[in-house]
Structures are given as C-alpha cells and as structure tokens.
Amino acid sequence: MPTYKAFENLKHHNAILHDSVALHSGIQLAAWSNNRDNITQYCDHHTLSLYIADGYESYHKTAYGWKNGGGPDRFCLMPKESESSWDIRDDLSFVHLYCTDEHLREIGEKIWDRSPAAFTLDEKTFSQDERITALYRHFLLGSDWHQQANQLTLSTASTLLLTHLIQHYSNVQWRLPGxxxxxxxxxxxxxxxxxxxxxxxxxxxxxxxxxxxxxxxxxxxxxxxxxxxxxxxxxxxxxxxxxxxxxxxxxxxxxxxxxxxxxxxxxxxxxxxxxxxxxxxxxxxxxxx
CATH class of the missing domain: 1.10.10.60 (Homeodomain-like)
Structure with a gap:
C-alpha cells in the first residue's frame, strides 16, 4: 500500500483522525476534524478534500493573501506536486481521499481503454460540485468503513469519484462511453x-x-x-x-x-x-x- 504524505503530515498537526481505511486498490480514505491549525501540504499524490461540516473559517493562502470560502459540501482538489497552505481558525470536519497517478491511469484504461502519457488534475479550492457531494454523502458518510460488508460500497464510491475527476477536472476530460x-x-x-x-x-x-x-x-x-x-x-x-x-x-x-x-x-x-x-x-x- 502506498504511503500518503498528506495523511502523515496531518497526523503531526492538530488534526484529529476519526477514521481511516485503505481500500484493496490502494486508495485511502480518512475522516478528520481540525481547529486552530496552520498546515502546508506538498505531496507526490492527489488529495480530494470533502468538507462535511463547518469550515467557514478555513483560509487558503493565495498570491493576494488569505482567502476563505469553505463550508459543508465544498471540496478542494490538491493535485500531485501542488503546494498549498491552510489556516484553520475554527471547527472543520472533512474526508480525504488519497490516490496516485496509477489509480487514475487504471480507471482510464478500464473505462476508456486509453492511457495518456500523464494525468494532471486541476487545483480547486472551496469549489462546489453536486455530483461529488451526492457521491460522498450517499456512499461514504454513515457507513462503517471497517465492515467487510461495506467494501463493495467504498470501492464503488472511489471508482465513481475518480471517474468524475477524470471527466471534469483533468487534462483529458474524456466523455463517458455509452x-x-x-x-x-x-x-x-x-x-x-x-x-x-x-x-x-x-x-x-x-x-x-x-x-x-x-x-x-x-x-x-x-x-x-x-x-x-x-x-x-x-x-x-x-x-x-x-x-x-x-x-x-x-x-x-x-x-x-x-x-x-x-x-x-x-x-x-x-x-x-x-x-x-x-x-x-x-x-x-x-x-x-
């Protein structure tokens, strides 16, 4: 199983880990909460951050200063080799999905029978996407991640989320085959x-x-x-x-x-x-x- 630096980095800050599971594919899910913390992330993998509750006082460092815009059902996408700094000034509950280029390539090969030389994902901060919200609220929340009876649900959710990222937030944006x-x-x-x-x-x-x-x-x-x-x-x-x-x-x-x-x-x-x-x-x- 890969080691995800974003996950390890959060463990050394004020973030509280509530749950974590490594799927058979190697993708990892983690449920966190945080408050009053300053974090800089630079990773060799991709991180999809899904805001579950609060997050209104989460600030992202930009070229024009610290900007907020978080809240329930917002998401942030931190692609491989992107650097981001965060100032968490009040309560925030969120779920992270960690994956690699290999996971994206595997999805691309299985669904489209194509594999680009490289996958690049768009960096997104405090964005909204009804499809992403529906997927993680339906599949990931309220489900015991460690029950083997739920592994099919979790693997389905991760496949659907990565498929959606490739479709809408990548350099290829392939349309789904009929x-x-x-x-x-x-x-x-x-x-x-x-x-x-x-x-x-x-x-x-x-x-x-x-x-x-x-x-x-x-x-x-x-x-x-x-x-x-x-x-x-x-x-x-x-x-x-x-x-x-x-x-x-x-x-x-x-x-x-x-x-x-x-x-x-x-x-x-x-x-x-x-x-x-x-x-x-x-x-x-x-x-x-």
Whole structure:
C-alpha cells in the first residue's frame, strides 16, 4: 500500500483522525476534524478534500493573501506536486481521499481503454460540485468503513469519484462511453450465482466485473439495467435475505449468521438488519413459533 504524505503530515498537526481505511486498490480514505491549525501540504499524490461540516473559517493562502470560502459540501482538489497552505481558525470536519497517478491511469484504461502519457488534475479550492457531494454523502458518510460488508460500497464510491475527476477536472476530460442494454442472461446468471456463493466475503466491484469480463464502469451500468439495482445494493439485499432465512430456519448463533452474510460485527449486522426489516435479528428469532 502506498504511503500518503498528506495523511502523515496531518497526523503531526492538530488534526484529529476519526477514521481511516485503505481500500484493496490502494486508495485511502480518512475522516478528520481540525481547529486552530496552520498546515502546508506538498505531496507526490492527489488529495480530494470533502468538507462535511463547518469550515467557514478555513483560509487558503493565495498570491493576494488569505482567502476563505469553505463550508459543508465544498471540496478542494490538491493535485500531485501542488503546494498549498491552510489556516484553520475554527471547527472543520472533512474526508480525504488519497490516490496516485496509477489509480487514475487504471480507471482510464478500464473505462476508456486509453492511457495518456500523464494525468494532471486541476487545483480547486472551496469549489462546489453536486455530483461529488451526492457521491460522498450517499456512499461514504454513515457507513462503517471497517465492515467487510461495506467494501463493495467504498470501492464503488472511489471508482465513481475518480471517474468524475477524470471527466471534469483533468487534462483529458474524456466523455463517458455509452452503455446500452443489460448483461446477457447467461452472464447475469453466472454473476448472480457467484455473488450468492461469496456473500461471506468482502466483495469488490472489480470481483463482480471480472465474472462478466467487463470493466467496472460497463459492468455496473449493465448490471443496473438488468436488475434495477446497483451492484452494491443488490449484494446487500441478498445478504439481508440470507440472514433472515437463516434466523428463521436454523438455530445457528446470530454471530455466525452475521459472519456468513459478510458482517464482521454483530452490532453492525443488527443495525443494518433492523433498518431493512424493522426488527433486530434477536427479535425475529424470538418471534418464531
């Protein structure tokens, strides 16, 4: 896994690290808060900073002095080898996504079957983008990053965010290729059978796409065409259905059922189950005739 200098630098300042996870691709997510801090960042990687709460008194050093403009749902994009200085004068909560040129190139090759000599990203400060806001609020917030059952959600989010950066904030700005129709019935059946057989594992979008011999982008869109659900939504639906069936029809301990359905925390499993069915797993088992 790469070492991200922006992450290490923040650890030596006043910033408080609330959560961090390294995805299987090597991309890292980190949730921070900060107050009354001065930071200069210069890194050999890219950093996407997503403001979650506050940030109104976050100042960026420009050629014309210190300028603010932060707030919830603003974002900053700090490309590789850019230097930026920040004066955090009041509360700020934010999520960072760290990635490298290799991650961008991998996305480019998978989606467009193209790889430029170099990717350069635009530097952005206190910007707004509804798509970025929707992606991180839907996928990243309110989700336990360390639950293996959520790895598909996190890998999907990182792919979508990097795809959006390439489209709108890079030197190439390629248009997304069109995708028409769903998966062929035989391919869809192979994918669904594979999902059913691997519900206990931390599935990634790349795993599912490989079963159809497609890029993650094409697979996700064709799967939605076929099933009416995004892959991560379908997988969670199947995990919940399997859990309900085992709770009703077996005497397996609830912890074992949670593990068999891809959850490595009984409490997270219980909370997710209750959100879907309105009762906890223990309540359902107690209600059996």
């Amino acid at each position: 995708v028409k129709g769903g998966l062929a019935p035989v391919v869809l059946r192979r994918v669904l059978d594979w999902i059913e057989a691997h519900l206990a594992q931390p599935l990634l979008l790349a795993d599912l796409a490989a079963q159809a011999a497609l890029s993650e982008y094409h697979f996700a869109r064709m799967f939605r065409q076929s099933m009416g659900l995004a892959p991560h939504q379908y997988v969670m639906q199947r995990r919940m259905a399997q859990a309900k069936r085992q709770i009703i029809n077996s005497d397996l301990p609830l912890t074992d059922i949670a593990l068999a359905c891809g959850f490595n925390s009984a409490s997270h499993f219980s909370n997710r189950f209750r959100a879907v069915y309105g009762i906890t797993p223990s309540q359902l088992r107690a209600s059996r005739p």
